[in-house]
Amino acid sequence: MRRLNRTFLGTAAIAAVAVAVVSIATVPASGAASAADEQPSAVESYIYPGADAVLASDRVQLISGDGHILYKPCPSPETPGLIIVRSTDRIGSASTGKLCFEVTAATGHLTLKIPNVYAIRGDGTSSAAGHKLKAQLTTDAGAHTTVDVNPNGDTQVGIATTPPGDATTLLQLDASR
Known part of the structure; x- marks a missing residue:
C-alpha cells in the first residue's frame, strides 16, 4: 500500500512539474499576451471602402x-x-x-x-x-x-x-x- 502511495505521489509530482514547465514556456516574459494573440479591434473606422x-x-x-x-x-x-x-x-x-x-x-x-x-x-x-x-x-x-x-x-x-x-x-x- 505504501508503495502504491509513493508511486501515485511521485507520478502526481512529475505531472505538476510538467504542467508548470509548459505554463512557463507558453507565457511571454512580460506576462502580457503577444500581439499575435490579441483580437483585432472592433472599432469602426468609417473609411469608405474602395x-x-x-x-x-x-x-x-x-x-x-x-x-x-x-x-x-x-x-x-x-x-x-x-x-x-x-x-x-x-x-x-x-x-x-x-x-x-x-x-x-x-x-x-x-x-x-x-x-x-x-x-x-x-x-x-x-x-x-x-x-x-x-x-x-x-x-x-x-x-x-x-x-x-x-x-x-x-x-x-x-x-x-x-x-x-x-x-x-x-x-x-x-x-x-
Whole structure:
C-alpha cells in the first residue's frame, strides 16, 4: 500500500512539474499576451471602402461615411431615387461631371470632396418624397456653408446661384427622413 502511495505521489509530482514547465514556456516574459494573440479591434473606422479605386477611376474623393450613402455610376437616362451632384470638372464614371449617390436607409452620412459643384438634386421622385438632405460646402477662400437640398428637385450652389457665387467644393452629405 505504501508503495502504491509513493508511486501515485511521485507520478502526481512529475505531472505538476510538467504542467508548470509548459505554463512557463507558453507565457511571454512580460506576462502580457503577444500581439499575435490579441483580437483585432472592433472599432469602426468609417473609411469608405474602395475609395482609392473610385478616386483612380472616377476622380471622386470619398473619405468616410456610415455606409448608408453609396456612390453609384449614374445611369443614362437619369433615374429618380438617386442623389445627383453636378460639377464643372470632368469627373464621375462617364467623366460628365455628374455623380450619383444612393441613400440605403432612413439616415446616412458621407464625407467626400467634390470640387466645382454647382447643383445637387435630391433623391425624391414624383410619387415619393426624397430624404431631407444637408450639404456642407466650402469655397477656395475657406467660406463654409450648409445648404438644405430640395428633396424632390435641384438646388443650385456656388457659381449657379443668383447672383453667381464662388466655386464650391462639396465636403459632406447628411440624409434623414
